[in-house]
Structures are given as structure tokens and as C-alpha cells.
Amino acid sequence: MTDTFATPQDAEDCFYDSLEENDLDKMMSVWDSTGNILCLLPMASPLIGTEAVRSGWDRVMQAGMKIDILVSHLHWIETEETAIHVVEQRIELADSDHKQPPIFATNIYRRTASGWALILHQTAPAPPPPGMQPGMPPGM
């Protein structure tokens, strides 16, 4: 866990690389070592703190799926201390032609004494295909 990241984007690249490589230690090197971190995966309870985050991703990686993740930049809000990256993730399964629906994700990084570190990852469903109208409430 000696990786350091000069920019939020460097940390983000490592985060998604670790998922494609099913490399849990690499994944955990991206997270802030203070442990004041939170990960919200879909339809799951929040993972709060290093141990919970590690266990959650361990379960994902134990599935051993071979995936490619295409990440598109939607919007950045960055200050000297904090970087918020909202992205669209498209996950492609290596052994399937089935297209997964895209997912929005928010990744928040903070500047630490040793570089940028991830403090929050949260996903959200993307809109349904054209022609299907999403309902606005109750999910505001």
C-alpha cells in the first residue's frame, strides 16, 4: 500500500485498473489510509471504514469476473483539497455479449500529505433507454 497519486485522475485510473485486474491490494491502495471512507455499491448497505470496504470489494473480486470498464467523464468539481468526479461506467463482461446498462458513479478524492486518495465511491442507476420515462419521485 505504498502507492501515491499525484493527481485525482491517477488515483481514479488505478481504481478502475484494479477492478479489471481483480487486484484487491491495488484497489485498497487508492483509498484514504485514515479509514474515514465510505463506499455505496448498488442495493447494498454502506461500507464504512477500511475493513468494510475491503470486505465488500473482496466479495466482488472473489466472483472473478473478467470485465472491461469504460469510464466517461461527466463532470468534475475540484478545489485545492477535494476532487469530485462524476463518471459514467460501462462494464463489459468478457464472456458475454450481453450489454450491461451504464451506471453513474461519483468518486471523491482528498489531497493528503502523500498525494490524492479516494474517500467515497457511490454508484447510481443511469436512465432507462429512450421511450421509457423514469418517474421522478419518490427517489429525490
Next chain:
Amino acid sequence: MTDTFATPQDAEDCFYDSLEENDLDKMMSVWDSTGNILCLLPMASPLIGTEAVRSGWDRVMQAGMKIDILVSHLHWIETEETAIHVVEQRIELADSDHKQPPIFATNIYRRTASGWALILHQTAPAPPPPGMQPGMPPGM
């Protein structure tokens, strides 16, 4: 839009009050006036910038639903400049006994020269009831 908020919690209280009161101007007073803001409502495209955020909430409020929102604190990550509040929202419709499923929300505030202001609101579905197992992938 002259509201100022001495703490992130003051801003958050105003945000949820504005929803219960269907008060769009009150809602918009919480958002950062720089316009570098983003709102991700469920199954909808990101609302980026003041006009998009205002239009999105206007559509929600035009529905004129009478709601109560119960907000539970899940986790705070706060620095001098930025406050990240992860909460559980339970929305109760005044005219219905139907229980809405809870929703997780992340609200991010930044300290401005005139107080704390909301820069991001994102929701995510909460876990299904006990007995239903959520699938982890593909939504990581």
C-alpha cells in the same frame, strides 16, 4: 437567495425543508451560487449547473406532492473546506399508506465566503428487504 448557512447541517435542513414545503426558491438558495453544481436523481441524467438543477427540481415540485422526509445520518466526512453527508431518506406521502423504500443520498457542501453551500446531491437505492439478496455486479 440571500440565505447563508453557518454549518453544512443548516444547509441540509433547509434542503429537506424546501422539499417538504415545495419551495423552489428555498431549495435553490441552498445550492452554490457559482453554478458548479451537480444533481443526480434516480434514473435520470445528471443535472449540471444552476439552470438544469432548477428545472429538474421544478418538475419534481410541480407534481405538488405532500411529503414528509425522515433523514437519518449514516456517515459524515468533513474537512475545513468540504462536508460530505451520507444519509438515509425515508419519504412518506401524506395521502398514502404505502411505505416507500428508503433511499441513500450523498450531499456534498463546500465552504464559501458567505457560508456553506450544496454542490452535489446524489441518490442511490437502498438494499432490498431481508431475504432478498442483492447482486453485487454489474453495478460496482
